[in-house]
Amino acid sequence: MFRKTVLNLTLACTLALAVAGCSQKKMTSLKDGTYTASTTGHNGPLEVKVTVALGKIKDIDATKNVETKGIGSLAIEKIKNKVIAKQTLNLDTATGATISSAATLRALKDALKEAGLTKESVDGMPKESINQVLSEKEYQYDVVVIGAGGAGLTAAIQARAKGAKVLVLEKTSQVGGNTLVSGGGINVPGTDLQKKKGITDSVELYKKDTLKGGDNVGNPELVDTLSSKALDAYQWLVKDVKMNFIQDRVQQFGGHSVARAVIPVGNSGYEMMSKLEKLAMDKGVDIFKNTGAKKLMVDDKGVITAVIAENAGKEVRFIAKKAVVLASGGFGSNIAMRKEYNPAYDEKYKTTCISASSGDGINMAKDIGAALVDMKQIQVYPTCNPQTGIISYVANARFDGGILVNQEGKRFVNDMGRRDVISNAILAQPGKYAYLLWGQEVEKNGHMTKMHKNEFENLKKSALLFEANSIEELAEKTKIDVTTLKKTLEAYNGYVKAGSDPEQQRGGKLRTILQGPFYIQKVAPATHHTMGGVKINSKAEVLNKDGKAIQHLFAAGEVAGGVHGTNRLGGNAITDIVVFGRIAGENAAK
Known part of the structure; x- marks a missing residue:
């Protein structure tokens, strides 16, 4: 009886150790080095740089991104900390920041392929959550x-x-x-x-x-x-x-x-x-x-x-x-x-x-x-990114004097009117989009390209915003008829000097658009507020x-x-x- 009990205990301990060993999965040993990969996040390009030392992930640099501060950026930080602390890439995504989370994990896996990471090794890593889990009912x-x-x-x-x-x-x-x-x-x-x-x-x-x-x-x-x-x-x-x-x-x-x-x-x-x-x-x-x-x-x-x-x-x-x-x-x-x-x-x-x-x-x-x-x-916001629908804050240059023109190079609305009126006017234009145009007189007042630098650079990379030293160059980049666009600006600058805008009754501060570099941004409405x-x-x-x-x-x-x-x-x-x-x-x- 005694020998049987000891045998049972021995078998139980052996099984327990085996189970424990199986449950304690570890990250596959990785080749030391620094690895980089890029992908597209919620707002644009996202790059990660991963440092591996002694076979483990020691550091992750994901600062090169344009994700929303406090949403996508927070998800990136949570993933970074969890990966380093738990040495696993088998993670869920952050609720409310799924795209940013998935992009970060995708970039990390791509970067570490060169270090020896495989899909099978990721699947074998401990599963962790970056989301909050409650203990009580x-x-x-x-x-x-x-x-x-x-x-x-x-x-x-x-x-x-x-x-x-x-x-x-x-x-x-x-x-x-x-x-x-x-x-x-x-x-x-x-x-x-x-x-x-x-x-x-x-x-x-x-x-x-x-x-x-x-x-x-x-x-x-x-x-x-x-x-x-x-x-x-x-x-x-x-x-x-x-x-x-x-x-x-x-x-x-x-x-x-x-x-x-x-x-x-x-x-x-x-x-x-x-x-x-x-x-x-x-x-x-x-x-x-x-x-x-x-x-x-x-x-x-x-x-x-x-x-x-x-x-x-x-x-x-x-x-x-x-x-x-x-x-x-x-x-x-x-x-x-x-x-x-x-x-x-x-x-x-x-x-x-x-x-x-x-x-x-x-x-x-x-x-x-x-x-x-x-x-x-339901309200739509007039000046958003046509590709993503995300509100454009660079386009706040409109409030400092930027004007809206259509694909024909003509003004068509009071740029400082109500959001619904402007949005409906844009949707009535060819292609259902418009261009926001401004120069240094406006930029020196609002500094939108500097205040929202990440968005500005991303818009340029996406060919949604162009910067040029001449109106002719802007017209060429956007396929707008240069003669019409120059006539539009000549008329508008004349209104500014006269102190009123009889064509569109623009409100707010009137500023000329004469000094380059000039900016032109493609915008479209998106639902914004209920x-x-x-x-x-x-x-x-x-x-x-x-x-x-x-x-x-x-x-x-x-x-x-x-x-x-x-x-x-x-x-x-x-x-x-x-x-x-x-x-x-x-x-x-x-």
Whole structure:
């Protein structure tokens, strides 16, 4: 009996060691050296340089890329760290940055083929995840915020400031949402930066512009809240969030009577989102990434009690003892949903929106009886990359004096008009695209080619932007009739000198286009913002179809409708998310 027991134990130990040995897979020994490979990421060329020493990956340099800061760049960094730490290339991709992740892994594998890497050796490596995996089936918080974009983090910080225990659920691998990929400009009347430039503005003028810009379809009560609380929101961003704004720049977007948009350093949403994330973490806000909300739970009294979400393929329940805040964004990336509410915006449109803009929050709210408003109102942005649909920030040269011409070399629209008007005008041109043209008078004011250098260089490599010392050379590169183009510029420069543009009634600052080097960029519209969403009141409470507040449910940002009417003016989205995000967070904590 004793001998049998010992034999069984010996066999068990032997099997255990064998299993352990099989489970502890290691990276195939690689040939020492430095290896380089290139591929195409989400935004353009992506290069990796891998250093192998003593058969192991010691360093990865992937700095040569044009991926979106805070999204693609963050995914690259996560992959780099995981590969070096775990010595494996058997990784999943980052949710919300799939293209950038896949491109990075592809480039790494290509680079290491010369070092002896094979597909079989990759398959035999330990499987690792760069996404967050939760351990519990249920969590309890006072306030649960759905979405870690600008509105979501603003609401979370405000709720935490009022003493609530706060959780933010984010279905992708990174915070930021559409705010992160925006230009970050925020419209505010009465800022210190306006006063420095002697710009006269008022809450009433801002309200008037916003209502008019949306064809007076926007809810006046919500627009009044947006306008009257904009300055407080800006001051909060400066004093509490510690955002830095360009001190000598106040921008006038189309549809505004005066320049009122303050621009963050870097002219992108990264300045806001990086600072909001830091403040939220410092204040004790929990953020669960890779956790997509699926359903709102309601008790028999109609009160929101919890959120059901999915993480790593498993269902997780989040109890919200006080309230839930919807801040999950719009539905610009959801083609089926766009077609459901406005069939005109079908597959032929690319989008500036991140893939997570799929309308989840709107549908969850609709399922529990929330009213929807303005759902057919979908906005396209006029100056995007025709190949990818990504919004072009180099093309912000338009706001500093650049003009739009068509393939025939003729002007066809007020370059500073409303986004919807310009977009529709571009789509009516031959080929459904246009060219943005500017010279050094404009460039020396806005510096767009330098401020957005990576995009500028990528556009040139993609033959979407040309730089030349003469108009003749630009015409040759774009196949535009040189005689027509020169006549167009001669007429326009004459308008600038006269101080008015009788041909297209261009607003904003008029600047000549006489000094080279000159730039010409091909642009096309892409879906950009969905003005419709759940119906809210000025307290950010979500309303049902009877106009009554759904208890313990709030909403802010693009998930909510009624603020912008038929058309959102440039710079109003950021004002919207901060104003109503703060209101939603404060009221949720109560």
